[in-house]
Amino acid sequence: MVDPATAPLSEVILRLLVAFGLGALLGLERERAESGGSFAGSRTFPLFALYGALVAGFYPAGFALSVAALVVPLSVAYVAKVWFEHDIGLTTLVAALLVVLLGALTMHSENGVVVAVVVGGATTVLLSAKDPIHEFVDRVDETERRATAKFVLVVLVVLPALPDRSLDALYGLNPRFVWLMVVFVTGLGFVAYVLGQVLGAERGIALTGLVGGFVSSTATTVSMAEKTTQNETLYHVCAFAVVTASIVMFPRALIEVAVVNPALLPSVAVPLGVMTVVGVIAAGVLYWRTASESDVEPDDLKNPFRLRPALAFGVIFAVVLLVSESANELFGSTGLYATAFLSGLADVDAMTLTLSTLAAEGAVSTEVATTGIVIAAIANTAVKAALAWVLGTRELGTLVAVVLGVVAASGLLLVVV
Structure with missing residues (x-):
């Protein structure tokens, strides 16, 4: 775990920038999505990532409690989205929690930064490919699904x-x-x-x-x-x-x-x-x-x-x-x-x-x-x-x-x- 108190300031800032960039990347994708933009988007996701990075870097002992505390407002926002928009999709909620963890990974170690970048990129691709993935699932018949299962x-x-x-x-x-x-x-x-x-x-x-x-x-x-x-x-x-x-x-x-x-x-x-x-x-x-x-x-x-x-x-x-x-x-x-x-x-x-x-x-x-x-x-x-x-x-x-x-x-x- 990187100790921000002893690590060079430039390294700490670089890791925070990586966290911010990953949050912004996923936030832009979620804002583009019709079901995600009203819940959290290009501004909220970078804040989630910085939240995870700062807590993991400066208050590691309280990271679990901090994530639990974040679940409360996220749950309230999700319930409101279901109530007003009648959209029960969990994708944006799960993506928000994942961004917090990715931000924390950037402060963990050099390998953590690499893993965060890879997972963040793969997640963005997965979220962006919503329509092709659903079309693929629709084209796969029951025999193919059973064979795969x-x-x-x-x-x-x-x-x-x-x-x-x-x-x-x-x-x-x-x-x-x-x-x-x-x-x-x-x-x-x-x-x-x-x-x-x-x-x-x-x-x-x-x-x-x-x-x-x-x-x-x-x-x-x-x-x-x-x-x-x-x-x-x-x-x-x-x-x-x-x-x-x-x-x-x-x-x-x-x-x-x-x-x-x-x-x-x-x-x-x-x-x-x-x-x-x-x-x-x-x-x-x-x-x-x-x-x-x-x-x-x-x-x-x-x-x-x-x-x-x-x-x-x-x-x-x-x-x-x-x-x-x-x-x-x-x-x-x-x-x-x-x-x-x-x-x-x-x-x-x-x-x-x-x-x-x-x-x-x-x-x-x-x-x-x-x-x-x-x-x-x-x-x-x-x-x-x-x-x-x-x-x-x-x-x-x-x-x-x-x-x-x-x-x-x-x-x-x-x-x-």
Whole structure:
């Protein structure tokens, strides 16, 4: 906790200014909101933030009592708003209390300032996105809501209950780690799914590829291939979506490596980074050649918070982890590369997480892990090209095969050389 009596005056003033700025930011947003402006706005919220900062800084022992005292006038104002405006929304009331806590955080420590800024910014975005969020909720049907609820429930119940150690009955696997990777990968897909749903049907082809790449690049490829069979003139725009979805796989893999084994990231970033750059350039050329837009229909992208696919990925990840360890022990790096290729045909995430884990444990070298991840990415890229060729028109298959072939060759060249 910062002691204003001993801390430099400039530091104290700077922290108060941060608190004031956060209060003003949230106050401006609340005043813009029809339901919030009459309750508290651009003047009241900065005062709330300064109130919290001054009490926490100069009278920390009485902070709890001060917050309790503030609840009384806030409750009176809320009751008056309900009485006169017939608005029972609690958003502004809760935001006001949060601003007091954010102001107090700025006087707590340097980390407190950072947390206050991050939380304040995220809160502002959340409050500002009221209409898109409500529209998103309205578009999600009952089946999707149940799927999400079941998945979150299973995560909250199962994850803490799983033992966080290697079990002989599972051939040395750590069940909590396996399930944590399932949650992580599914979470990435859900973020992209929400973005696509919030932005609605007017999202363009660029977002089609980006969202599809995080949710399911395979599903995106199949969807685009089917579109070309319905309308052959769309092969350029559909090729762009397929290529974009395919190259999103590379930064997604880098995110997974960074989470599981940050020490491996510099080595993997070079080949996957080059493949991403080559793919972006190729996608840019395709976009330039594209004169129209095409959207993914709402049914093309499914909510990734589904229990059965999540369990399936968990099984795949566990099997790939065991097979990779055995192949490395029995056949060395050659056996591991073969496993990486076969695994990559179906899923890149499982192999990326597996090799990152093995490298972190010292079971394989950085070079072997990097090469295996690139091989898995190349194998999966080849599958996208094959799907476009088999399910789409000849023009789509040729264009996608050439572009993704160049992308794959650039990564292979780096790991071979």
